[in-house]
Amino acid sequence: DAKTTQPPSMDCAEGRAANLPCNHSTISGNEYVYWYRQIHSQGPQYIIHGLKNNETNEMASLIITEDRKSSTLILPHATLRDTAVYYCIVRLGSGNTGKLIFGQGTTLQVKP
Amino acid sequence: EAQVTQNPRYLITVTGKKLTVTCSQNMNHEYMSWYRQDPGLGLRQIYYSMNVEVTDKGDVPEGYKVSRKEKRNFPLILESPSPNQTSLYFCASSWGGGNSPLHFGNGTRLTVT
Numbered sequence: 001d002a003k004t005t006q007p008p009s010m011d012c013a014e015g016r017a018a019n020l021p022c023n024h025s026t027i028s029g030n031e032y033v034y035w036y037r038q039i040h041s042q043g044p045q046y047i048i049h050g051l052k053n054n055e056t057n058e059m060a061s062l063i064i065t066e067d068r069k070s071s072t073l074i075l076p077h078a079t080l081r082d083t084a085v086y087y088c089i090v091r092l093g094s095g096n097t098g099k100l101i102f103g104q105g106t107t108l109q110v111k112p
Numbered sequence: 113e114a115q116v117t118q119n120p121r122y123l124i125t126v127t128g129k130k131l132t133v134t135c136s137q138n139m140n141h142e143y144m145s146w147y148r149q150d151p152g153l154g155l156r157q158i159y160y161s162m163n164v165e166v167t168d169k170g171d172v173p174e175g176y177k178v179s180r181k182e183k184r185n186f187p188l189i190l191e192s193p194s195p196n197q198t199s200l201y202f203c204a205s206s207w208g209g210g211n212s213p214l215h216f217g218n219g220t221r222l223t224v225t
Contacts, residue, residue, distance in 0.1 A: 098143060
């Protein structure tokens with residue numbers, strides 16, 4: 001199962017873009033990249049996911065490199081409410097899609 | 113409203129007293145899974161289920177049991193809880209394919225004394 005590597009913590013100024021990196025150098029061709037975030041001890045919340053192409057939704061943008069070995073989650077205008085732990089994971093598109101490895105994530109601190 | 117419901121939210125128990133944490137989803141999802149979260153260790157998968165009567169071990173299954181008799185329910189059973197199972201537990205569900213986001217419950221904080 002592919003694993004991911006994230007920096008343990010990052011800071012971002014309120015109103016600026018937050019760019020959170022994730023390394024998944026052993027990703028296989030049919031594994032999706034997912035991002036979730038967890039605010040305090042609440043249940044993790046889905047943000048965005050993608051396979052090969054860049055994706056954008058109302059919350060964020062996901063940029064996946066051409067070789068798919070890394071990705072970046074972009075929060076375009078970070079607010080104080082975006083302070084959270086962000087998890088990047090990969091998930092098989094078919095077959096044994098059940099086994100998931102979350103890691104420790106990146107703690108993003110948005111500062112005024 | 114689509115949701116994953118865990119009960120109870122908080123539970124304090126004593127070593128060796130069997131307990132069950134329930135998880136129910138109303139989205140007809142095939143896939144359900146359990147995680148525990150401990151400081152500095154992130155989310156670790158305990159068990160998962162790809163469908164009714166199909167379960168498999170995650171990374172930390174020791175000391176836990178699960179069952180999936182109905183599609184909507186996936187209870188987590190601690191037959192003989194120990195203090196090292198004190199943790200925050202999350203249940204999640206999704207469609208079976210990998211192109212499907214997880215929906216998480218609000219968590220169960222378990223303390224075993």
